[in-house]
Amino acid sequence: MAERSGMVEKRGLGLWLTHLGLIIGVLFIFFPIWLAFVASTVENQDIIRPPMPVWPGDQMIENYTNALVAGINAPVALMLFNSLVMALGIALGKIAISLLSAFAIVYFRFPFRQTFFWLIFLTLMLPVEVRIVPTYEVVANFGMLNSYSGLILPLVASATATFLFRQFFLTVPDELAEAARVDGARPMQFFFDILLPMSRTNIAALFVILFIYGWNQYLWPLLITTDPEMNTIVMGIKQMFPSGDDFAHWPTIMATSILAMVPPVIVVVGMQKLFIRGLVESEK
Amino acid sequence: MATLTLENVKKSFGKTDVIHGVSVDVQDGEFIVIVGPSGCGKSTLLRMVAGLEAVSSGDIQIGGRRVNDVEPMDRDIAMVFQNYALYPHMSVFDNMAYGLKIAKVPKPEIEERVRQAAKLLQLEPYLTRKPRELSGGQRQRVAMGRAIVRKPAVFLFDEPLSNLDAKLRVQMRLEIKALQRALGVTALYVTHDQVEAMTMADRMIVMNGGVADQIGAPLDVYANPATEFVAGFIGSPPTNFIDGAAVGQSGGHRVGVRPEHMQLVGAGAGRLDGRAAYCEALGAETLVHVKSATGTQITVRQDAGHPIPEEGSEVGMDWDRENEMPFNAEGKRL
Numbered sequence: 118m119a120e121r122s123g124m125v126e127k128r129g130l131g132l133w134l135t136h137l138g139l140i141i142g143v144l145f146i147f148f149p150i151w152l153a154f155v156a157s158t159v160e161n162q163d164i165i166r167p168p169m170p171v172w173p174g175d176q177m178i179e180n181y182t183n184a185l186v187a188g189i190n191a192p193v194a195l196m197l198f199n200s201l202v203m204a205l206g207i208a209l210g211k212i213a214i215s216l217l218s219a220f221a222i223v224y225f226r227f228p229f230r231q232t233f234f235w236l237i238f239l240t241l242m243l244p245v246e247v248r249i250v251p252t253y254e255v256v257a258n259f260g261m262l263n264s265y266s267g268l269i270l271p272l273v274a275s276a277t278a279t280f281l282f283r284q285f286f287l288t289v290p291d292e293l294a295e296a297a298r299v300d301g302a303r304p305m306q307f308f309f310d311i312l313l314p315m316s317r318t319n320i321a322a323l324f325v326i327l328f329i330y331g332w333n334q335y336l337w338p339l340l341i342t343t344d345p346e347m348n349t350i351v352m353g354i355k356q357m358f359p360s361g362d363d364f365a366h367w368p369t370i371m372a373t374s375i376l377a378m379v380p381p382v383i384v385v386v387g388m389q390k391l392f393i394r395g396l397v398e399s400e401k
Numbered sequence: 402m403a404t405l406t407l408e409n410v411k412k413s414f415g416k417t418d419v420i421h422g423v424s425v426d427v428q429d430g431e432f433i434v435i436v437g438p439s440g441c442g443k444s445t446l447l448r449m450v451a452g453l454e455a456v457s458s459g460d461i462q463i464g465g466r467r468v469n470d471v472e473p474m475d476r477d478i479a480m481v482f483q484n485y486a487l488y489p490h491m492s493v494f495d496n497m498a499y500g501l502k503i504a505k506v507p508k509p510e511i512e513e514r515v516r517q518a519a520k521l522l523q524l525e526p527y528l529t530r531k532p533r534e535l536s537g538g539q540r541q542r543v544a545m546g547r548a549i550v551r552k553p554a555v556f557l558f559d560e561p562l563s564n565l566d567a568k569l570r571v572q573m574r575l576e577i578k579a580l581q582r583a584l585g586v587t588a589l590y591v592t593h594d595q596v597e598a599m600t601m602a603d604r605m606i607v608m609n610g611g612v613a614d615q616i617g618a619p620l621d622v623y624a625n626p627a628t629e630f631v632a633g634f635i636g637s638p639p640t641n642f643i644d645g646a647a648v649g650q651s652g653g654h655r656v657g658v659r660p661e662h663m664q665l666v667g668a669g670a671g672r673l674d675g676r677a678a679y680c681e682a683l684g685a686e687t688l689v690h691v692k693s694a695t696g697t698q699i700t701v702r703q704d705a706g707h708p709i710p711e712e713g714s715e716v717g718m719d720w721d722r723e724n725e726m727p728f729n730a731e732g733k734r735l
């Protein structure tokens with residue numbers, strides 16, 4: 118008996134310690150975000166004059182409204198919209214393209230199939246930052262600077278997702294495709310009726326990752342959007358910093374930062390269940 | 402419902418020949434079992450009939466129509482796969498209905514046909530479940546259901562029972578056979594299990610290395626194997642093969658004698674002598690494994706009443722001449 122209660126006690130203590138550690142970790146990560154939030158709810162003078170306040174002020178509604186409708190170079194609402202278009206475009210575009218190319222590579226015999234696969238695979242080694250100059254040239258020549266297509270298309274072509282879907286399709290038993298063939302399904306029917314629904318958890322997981330990838334793009338939008346109306350929010354924050362002797366309007370900048378964090382959080386929390394299922398289980 | 406004709410059908414994958422020319426005429430409503438050891442080309446033959454594998458040469462006709470270049474869906478066949486190949490994200494109902502949906506059968510008729518099949522297969526309580534929520538036997542039935550609802554001319558089965566446990570296998574065996582009889586659909590059934598072949602087949606095709614060694618009714622094949630391979634493959638325990646010279650068989654290179662046709666007699670009194678190696682008493686019968694003087698393994702099957710020889714003792718074996726099956730040097734029956 119004594120031994121047992123000792124064990125329970127010990128486990129209880131361990132539990133508390135673990136939680137304590139986790140809580141400290143969360144506070145540690147959360148503190149800067151808290152400061153940003155506080156800064157977005159006070160007046161500019163409160164921030165500039167030390168000490169920096171640690172409790173929210175009463176300017177929240179004014180600051181956020183000001184940021185959303187007026188902003189500094191462009192209204193933040195517009196930047197949010199631009200970012201949303203870009204992130205959705207990249208996530209959905211990548212998923213659509215990679216699903217189709219993985220489908221082609223796994224299920225069809227055509228000349229140079231392996232070559233194509235390795236070519237796609239090679240692009241894994243060429244992220245945007247590496248090919249940024251030639252890509253810029255191409256986009257500029259197509260007249261796609263300051264446009265959504267310019268923001269989205271160069272980032273859509275990539276191998277990661279193709280590779281993941283290929284691996285998943287390879288685990289789908291051949292008999293399934295054969296059964297569908299005997300049932301009279303044409304290749305695209307098989308793709309839409311069977312392969313796509315079977316990949317839905319993978320798609321969800323990938324969507325979350327790619328949405329955040331697209332949302333957090335910084336260098337590329339910075340390079341090709343010169344018009345403030347086309348700024349995305351992540352790079353837009355940087356553009357809000359004053360140049361020369363101007364004063365930075367910190368509450369607006371901080372409100373923008375907080376706003377920039379909201380959509381990815383919504384996506385992650387909203388798709389959490391599917392996301393985790395997609396990572397841990399493959400349904401066969 | 403249709404006849405099925407294979408005419409000198411061959412298959413090669415690149416340079417390797419897998420099927421060396423199989424011809425068979427299957428009657429309307431007949432149940433044909435293709436049996437043979439692993440790798441002999443049973444699945445390949447079946448898949449050619451299904452249209453999943455191209456025919457290298459020869460003709461396949463279903464209901465008198467040459468179907469070599471016809472897509473699987475247009476061949477009027479249905480196939481049951483070894484691992485069932487059910488669509489994992491669809492309910493049992495949708496699994497069975499999928500083929501009909503693609504064929505644009507009107508909704509009420511789909512409903513009607515699936516319900517009928519479900520009733521026949523006792524799947525009614527499970528129609529809304531996903532395949533992963535079913536037992537192996539139930540999944541097997543769904544796979545059967547998917548084949549039935551299409552009302553095909555020919556059923557194709559590729560080792561449909563090999564993932565089930567022994568008891569269920571016996572039960573499903575009977576169910577499949579009964580179902581096929583009731584529906585009167587021509588069936589081609591692949592298995593490597595000779596008991597399945599013996600019990601289910603109207604006629605069976607014994608395959609060996611891409612060749613149909615023998616085609617015939619199970620009992621005929623058992624009683625009159627055309628080749629040494631068939632004699633050894635069909636029947637359990639397998640046929641004993643004895644050097645023709647050792648038992649005075651003129652002409653016969655080797656002689657096959659089934660274990661149940663042999664009797665144990667005193668040493669020197671029979672046609673062959675040997676030493677009892679070990680005995681398996683199975684209750685109703687006893688299998689006595691004997692090592693002959695020339696080193697051949699021989700199995701004698703005797704009823705439980707007979708005395709069981711001491712292991713290691715000298716015994717003689719005797720059999721009637723009419724039960725001898727002589728084979729020539731190529732393994733063909735004389």
Ligand SMILES: Nc1ncnc2c1ncn2[C@@H]1O[C@H](COP(=O)(O)OP(=O)(O)OP(=O)(O)O)[C@@H](O)[C@H]1O
Pocket residue numbers: 414417419437438439440441442443444445446593
């Ligand atoms: N796609 C292929 N390419 C090359 N060889 C193949 C291919 N498919 C099958 N084979 C070969 O053809 C032969 C027959 O294969 P098959 O699958 O028909 O055997 P099986 O009789 O069904 O065996 P099992 O009882 O193990 O299923 C085997 O030797 C196999 O290696």
Ligand SMILES: [Mg+2]
Pocket residue numbers: 443444445
């Ligand atoms: Mg096989």
